[in-house]
Every structure is written in structure tokens, then in C-alpha cells.
Amino acid sequence: MAESKVGDICGSSASTTSDDHPEETLDLKPEDGDPESPEAQKDQDLKSVLVTSVLNLEELGVDLYRGTHHWVPRSQRLFGGQIIGQALVAAAKSVSDNLYAHSLHCYFVRAGDPKVPVLYQVDRIRDGRSFTVRSVRAIQHGQPILICQASFQMLQPSPLQHQFTMPVVPPPEDLLTVEELIRLYLSKPDLAEKYKLGLNKLLANEVPIEIKPVNPPVFYKVTASEPKNLFWVRARGYIGEGNMKLHCCVAAYVSDFALLGTALLPYPGYRAQFAASLDHAMWFHSTFRSDEWMLYECESPWAGGSRGLVQGRLWRRDGVLAASCSQEGVLRVKPVTRPSKL
Numbered sequence: 001m002a003e004s005k006v007g008d009i010c011g012s013s014a015s016t017t018s019d020d021h022p023e024e025t026l027d028l029k030p031e032d033g034d035p036e037s038p039e040a041q042k043d044q045d046l047k048s049v050l051v052t053s054v055l056n057l058e059e060l061g062v063d064l065y066r067g068t069h070h071w072v073p074r075s076q077r078l079f080g081g082q083i084i085g086q087a088l089v090a091a092a093k094s095v096s097d098n099l100y101a102h103s104l105h106c107y108f109v110r111a112g113d114p115k116v117p118v119l120y121q122v123d124r125i126r127d128g129r130s131f132t133v134r135s136v137r138a139i140q141h142g143q144p145i146l147i148c149q150a151s152f153q154m155l156q157p158s159p160l161q162h163q164f165t166m167p168v169v170p171p172p173e174d175l176l177t178v179e180e181l182i183r184l185y186l187s188k189p190d191l192a193e194k195y196k197l198g199l200n201k202l203l204a205n206e207v208p209i210e211i212k213p214v215n216p217p218v219f220y221k222v223t224a225s226e227p228k229n230l231f232w233v234r235a236r237g238y239i240g241e242g243n244m245k246l247h248c249c250v251a252a253y254v255s256d257f258a259l260l261g262t263a264l265l266p267y268p269g270y271r272a273q274f275a276a277s278l279d280h281a282m283w284f285h286s287t288f289r290s291d292e293w294m295l296y297e298c299e300s301p302w303a304g305g306s307r308g309l310v311q312g313r314l315w316r317r318d319g320v321l322a323a324s325c326s327q328e329g330v331l332r333v334k335p336v337t338r339p340s341k342l
């Protein structure tokens with residue numbers, strides 16, 4: 001879980017263009033043609049940092065890769081979404097082009113250390129007729145920090161097809177990004193210095209995701225709300241058509257952002273003293289573009305025993321359910337002490 005306050009700001013509250021059979025390459029290099037041409041350079045400049053850096057693993061040997069870090073939460077633990085996204089990239093590298101990621105299940109077993117890279121060791125568990133399964137260990141200091149199983153399937157259409165209905169919310173064009181909301185808050189003439197400091201720290205975050213909360217909170221007015229949360233999300237920069245495995249990796253990165261914080265919404269009288277994702281499961285239902293706005297619907301059906309369960313659904317703008325996820329996290333809280341009025 002990302003512990004940044006962005007989660008608090010978001011807290012309160014496909015592919016429409018990709019065809020149904022995107023070519024299945026995981027080519028993370030610039031498009032073909034002259035890499036020095038102005039178009040290729042422009043494309044490279046626009047390319048999302050998620051593609052050029054975060055999800056661009058270095059191959060060290062057969063089924064062994066190394067990933068670098070981009071954005072690290074204030075907790076100085078590696079962002080879980082980055083480790084999941086990189087693990088899925090590593091798993092996908094040994095899977096043929098006609099197979100699509102349809103699910104992954106992960107445990108976060110140790111905190112990630114932002115001072116050293118992460119190694120990804122892939123185990124080719126099975127290559128079946130329709131399904132292929134990979135197991136990935138993300139390793140630092142010789143110990144696993146994440147264990148992940150991912151499954152890929154060839155396209156197999158079926159007459160059995162249903163989904164929930166996408167929530168009705170304002171379109172992203174009618175909403176403000178987190179950065180715009182922060183600037184709005186900072187423009188308040190009577191804003192206390194301590195809030196200015198925190199908000200400017202947030203603005204300095206180089207989170208490679210754009211977020212538009214559907215129900216942004218009244219600034220620092222902490223009121224209890226249902227453990228439900230809606231926001232529009234998309235990767236910053238351009239990723240382009242096809243590359244469906246890559247879009248799944250970006251969606252895996254996005255899906256862990258501000259998710260666990262949903263479980264804290266009914267308890268404004270408490271703040272997280274220690275919060276971290278324990279596991280993360282994800283299912284991919286349809287093609288989508290992670291560099292286009294998608295609605296992220298989050299809810300927490302249960303919390304207890306210093307843990308919280310949260311679930312998320314990523315919707316394409318045309319109402320198609322693109323992906324679902326579930327996560328349990330540790331939530332150790334302490335009461336929020338407010339200055340006495342006396």
C-alpha cells in the first residue's frame with residue numbers, strides 16, 4: 001500500500017481503443033524505425049516512465065531479471081505496486097505472445113529496501129494447452145520480499161459473460177487531479193504553515209500515476225465515511241496500443257495505490273501507525289489502456305485483528321470491467337490527538 005497522504009486525499013470518497021486481439025509483444029524498447037528520428041524522440045519523451053524505467057527490467061540470465069526503483073513512499077518501504085508490476089513483467093517474458101495475463105496472487109513477505117535493486121527469479125511451473133503458470137520470487141539481500149504466482153491463458157471466447165454495472169460518476173474532465181486539489185488547498189490564505197509543508201511535500205512526489213478523486217475531502221476536515229472510494233486513474237505519459245501484458249503490469253502497479261487506505265475511512269479518530277500490504281490478488285477481465293482514464297472503485301468489506309480487507313474494480317470509460325483486485329493489509333493505528341480547544 002502506498003502510505004502517502006495522496007491516499008488520504010483520494011480517501012473519501014480499455015480498452016475503448018485497443019482492438020480485441022492486440023499484438024502480444026512485451027517490447028519495452030522505443031517503436032521500430034529510426035530511434036534518432038524526431039517522431040521516435042517525441043514518442044520516447046512522451047513514453048510513460050512506467051514503461052521506460054519502472055517496468056523495464058534488465059535481463060541478467062535465463063529467467064533472472066533486475067528492476068530499479070522510481071517513486072518510494074514516505075515509509076521508505078518499496079511501493080508494493082512496483083514490485084507486483086515488475087514481477088508480472090518478469091513472469092510474462094517467458095510466456096508466448098498468444099497468451100494473456102488473467103490472474104496473479106502475491107504475498108509481500110518482507111519490506112522492500114529502496115537502497116538496492118530487486119532481483120526477479122522466474123520458475124516455469126507449467127505450460128499447459130490453454131493455461132501457463134509462472135512463479136516469481138522478488139529477492140533482495142538474498143531473501144524473498146515478494147512471492148507471486150501469475151497465470152496466462154490463450155483467448156477462449158465463451159457464451160457465459162456477465163459483469164456488475166459501472167458506478168455513475170462525473171467524467172474525469174469535470175474533476176481535479178490530486179495536484180490541482182493540493183494547489184487549491186495551498187491557495188487558502190489562512191492555511192497553517194504545518195499544512196503548507198505537508199502539502200508541498202506531497203506535490204514533490206513523482207508518482208507516475210494521475211489521479212482524480214470523485215469525492216475529494218473537504219480539506220483536513222476529517223469526517224467518518226463508508227469504507228468506499230472512487231477515483232479516476234491513468235498512467236502518466238504515453239504507452240500506446242497493444243502491449244496488453246504491459247498494460248496489465250501498469251494496472252498492477254496502479255491497483256496498489258491508495259487501496260488499503262479505504263479501510264481507514266470510517267475511523268477519522270485514528271491514524272495508521274504501521275500499515276503495509278500483506279497480499280494482493282488481481283484478475284484481468286478485458287483489454288484496456290492503462291494510459292487512458294479508468295475508474296477505480298474501492299471498498300473495504302471487513303477490518304479487524306489489526307488487518308483490513310480491501311477490494312477494487314477498474315472500469316473502462318465505456319463501462320466494461322477491465323480488472324478486479326483484492327488485498328489484505330496490516331493496519332496498526334493510534335488515536336489522533338487533537339489540540340485541546342481550552
Ligand SMILES: CC(=O)SCCNC(=O)CCNC(=O)[C@H](O)C(C)(C)COP(=O)(O)OP(=O)(O)OC[C@H]1O[C@@H](n2cnc3c(N)ncnc32)[C@H](O)[C@@H]1OP(=O)(O)O
Nearest residue numbers: 001002077078079080108109110111112273274276277332
Ligand atoms: C509501502 C507499501 O506499498 S507496503 C507494500 C508492501 N508490503 C510490505 O512492505 C509488507 C512486507 N511484509 C512485512 O514487512 C512483514 O511481513 C510484516 C511487517 C507485515 C510482518 O512481519 P513481522 O516480523 O511479523 O512483523 P511485526 O508485525 O512483528 O512488526 C512489523 C512492524 O510493525 C511494527 N509494529 C509491531 N507492533 C506494532 C504496534 N502495536 N503498533 C505499531 N507498530 C507495530 C514493528 O515496529 C515493525 O515495524 P518495522 O518493521 O518498521 O520495524
